[in-house]
Amino acid sequence: MKMGLTISVVAHAAVLLWAVVSFGARPYNATPPDSLPIDIISVAEFSQMVAGSKTAAKAPAPKPLVEKVAERKPADNPAAKVAEKPEIITASALMPESQPAPKMSEPKPAPQAKPESKPQEVEKKPDPKPDPIADALKKDDSKKPEAKKEEAKVPTPKKPPEPQPKFDPKQIEQRLALLDKRDAQRRAATGETFSPTPTLGASTGNAPRLSQNELDALRARLAQCWNLPAGAADAKDLNVEVQMLLKQDGSLSAEPKVLNRSANPFFQVAAESALRAIRTCAPFNFLPVAKYEAWKDIEINFNPQYMFRS
């Protein structure tokens, strides 16, 4: 009995020991998923949050998209004068000697004459009224090319003077003849007050993270400014980690700090190029102020290894 018990205990312990040793050999490495902020609330809290209150201020109705302020159109005067109508001369009046035989057909020409005169009336109606739509369109077209000319003038002084091509007036005339002189098809949405925001959705979200677009914009800006030393040997371990602290307007609040070290002789030059990229690019004024908590401390990893081949 005793021996059986001890043997059993020893055998169990041996099996357990073997299991612990052999099964725990290789840990399973899973890439950690992005962490999501999660709040756990009870059903009562949730219904309280979305209950709403009858005495709250009314939320403004979503405004229609307005891209430019419209021209004030003259309002239609409801008390318009009744236009003098020309006298209607019916066919029966024109033919006073009507034969007794076509007496039956008398009422026929009478109603026939009436519909004839009616289309005459209808045709005359649109003419006297001024056409506000056509007028508004013409004014839009005259304003749009002016705005475009102003924009075009501003970037040209910045460019250095380029050599002018030979001036040929004939070519210009030929090209003018080919221009499309039709009116522009798209009309700007007009309204009373200017409101460029789209109707659906609010402009400030409540997510504390930068959206992928903003991260990409920041990455693209840094890639533009990052002037890295080319042709360095052993570009493999030249990644530089820099910590960047920003103020609310996007400028640097402290000197950017390099966080890692490397034995590579080119590391100092790579680190200087990364710091220079950050200093040249600042201020990052395209980052949203509402999400300042999310981007006031950014860690950037400048990794040139994908740019060097062979």
Add this chain to the structure above:
Amino acid sequence: MLKSDSALSCLVLNRRALLVGTAACATALAMPIRHAAAAVRLDVTQGTIQPLPIALPDFVGATPADGDAARGMSQVITANLRRSGLFAPIDPAAYIEKVFGVDAAPRFEDWRAINAQALVTGRLTRQGDGRFKVEFRLWDVFAGQQLIGQQYFSPADNWRRIAHIISDAIYERLTGEKGYFDTRIVFIDETGPKERRVKRLAIMDQDGASVRYLTRGDDLVLTPRFSPSTQEITYMSYGQGDPRVFLLNIETGQREIVGNFPGMTFAPRFSPDGQRIVMSLQQGGNSNIFAMDLRSKTTTRLTDTPAIDTAPSYSPDGARICFESDRGGSQQIYVMTASGGAAQRISFGEGSYSTPVWSPRGDYIAFTKRGRGSFGIGVLRPDGQGERLLTEGYHNEGPTWAPNGRVLMFFRDPGGSAGPALYTVDITGRNEQRIPTPSYASDPAWSPLLS
């Protein structure tokens, strides 16, 4: 029974201990783990490769008489940095701050406004004994700090060398690699009509200044090479009878014949320690590689094949030699140990490979490739991988490396009645520049850094 009781009691105790232990573990796991402050993490893997904008205002002369020399130095430095292709000197007309001094810090906002990322200010003073004192400072504009500050004393006619040394210092601090501006080029200067070219050995600064002729042009000279340690040049000359390898001391002008071999010797090159010359010797229709010790004059045969083995070049550690051989049927590049022995072929592309030169950094071998009707200069790694062509055209030949392994110089013969000229190209294949020479030039060889 006692034993079993004690065993059971042990088990009970163990179980209790086990329960207490698991409870402790559970409470420990249940406590929330505090994360580090979640900063946004961003990976930037793309950048732009552009020349660095640098501002190089003229050096200030302490007196107006020194102003000319100071301006000359600034021009040499600006030309050097621009020619390297890694720097973009800003036009002086764009400078906002006009008064430069070496003693006070510059107004960095003015330089930031024109996007100068680095700034060099300097001053030249003539000393009482006729020497120049040159001081300069290199500033990082966006960081607002000084990177280097140095001063040099030199004889008055040596101002060009000081300008090259300053260019090297700036280049090294901003790119991390040693510069190559304080070097000289030895080449074959060719004058006269195509049928009767007069070829003279000449030496000049790497920017084309201070050309000096070393031979008179009576004999045909070819393939000059610099010694890495002393001021000696080895070259091949068709003197009386067979072509021979000569050793010329630049400073003393002394000339001696290397070895006394029956037959033609050509394609000489120094070993990295400067103690040996390796060359190829032709006997009959066969050409083999020999190494000769310069002090003891002993020669060692390194290859022994019925094929043509020529153009040997040492690796920078002196342990291996790469050479061209046609033992496989066409001219290809082989690598063997410096003491001779079995050679491995490393070039496998289309066409024939010749004139292999090992880079001073040891990471590439440059060669001339001939195929499909044109010549090209290319590089490949010593194990044969990563072959790429840097330039191609009618008759590009003879690559030679700058001492930092970044720039290659070669000569290009456009054919027809014109003659060859010297060109440099960066190892990335960009920035091909022509080096100005007084006349046609070929067969360049780059000296090591003079300082």
